[in-house]
Amino acid sequence: MIRNILLSFATIALLVFTFSGSKVAKSKVNLAHYKIQETTYNYHVPNKAEAIATEAPIQGQVFSLYLGKTYVGFKEALGFKESRGSYTVINQYGYLGKYQFAASTLTIIGVYSPNTFINDSKLQEKAFLAHTSRNKWILRRDIKRYVGKTIGGIKVTESGILAAAHLAGAGNVKKYLRSGGTIGFQDAFGTSIRYYLKRFSGYDTSLVKPNKKARVI
Template sequence: MFKKWAYYVSITIIIAFLSSGFKPFSLEAHDWFNTSGEDKLSYNYPSLVSADYDNQKIPFTAKFFVAYKEAIATRESQGQYKLVNTFGYMGKYQFGKSALRAIGIRDFNNFLHNPRLQEKAFEALCARNKYELRDEIAKYEGKTVSGIKITESGILAAAHLGGAGSVKRFFKSNGRRYLRDGYGTSIRSYMRKFGGYETSGIVADSNATVQL
């Protein structure tokens, strides 16, 4: 009987000893960890000033000129340098032969197999169109025409599709003319889709040609 009593006493003492090593769990607030407020649990970075993490000097990369080029290339050819469509437009940006001649390219086979030349050609044509449409850019940029917010990049994209003359006719009609390419794509759609990109680095040049 004594042994049995001693056994139970020993167990009780051991449990009491182990229990004394634990404290009730409680959440505490620190500078980096909060337990109050609407969100209950929240974390702070080393600085509690959120503005310290907002670098306003870094632009949205998706609107860089390189992104602009790739967006147009994807729409034109899915980015294929050697593509020639049923109307004879060729390359990653689907140039017509007359446009290529205007920027100094006459060896069309070389053009089709020269990615670097195609990239330069796109920039040269943008420079020419920017010069040709300088008045329209100055007059309409930032305005809304026929439900479209007009931007320089949108104007240049529309000119790439249908030529500078088509863009001028679009504005003269106050956006009422639906000018389209051979596949039915309207310059309105390009003006809207490719608006807001960074094209200020393109210098307007009436005589822009490709220099390699």
């Protein structure tokens, strides 16, 4: 009996739902207020060929890398001054690569083949760090004594001393500092210790550790 009553209710509910659904379907809905101007959305989307044809021409790669006063900034600035950053240049005096090393200087830090050196950029970077580490050890007392002082109108910094040592050799830098700037040095192009002290001042060269026996590994 209960089962029959439930079945009757289900049948009535189905009939009501069907009737109401069909009634809604037959009713008219006014969509006039939803109408939009068709020209508003009438635009063209370019295909792949059209997009490629209208692309702006590439004017060449442009890089902007700010190195600041970091160690990398120091060595890149020095390399640019020495050779405009070229690893393969050999000048008229036989100085080699990006940092313009003399072959005799390279032997001190364990590089014996100029041909291998000039064709290996990684070796040149390692050589620069080793040579600078060795100069920092040689000049350690002078760095401690003169950094912060003014000599020849230039405020002395550690990076300036290391750059000058790369130019003139650690011994000549010692003479310059200890003479108060009266014993100078100029290379074959007329570049002076004083100029390098000024040009490369204020860089962070703390990454370079003083090492008497620094060599390229």
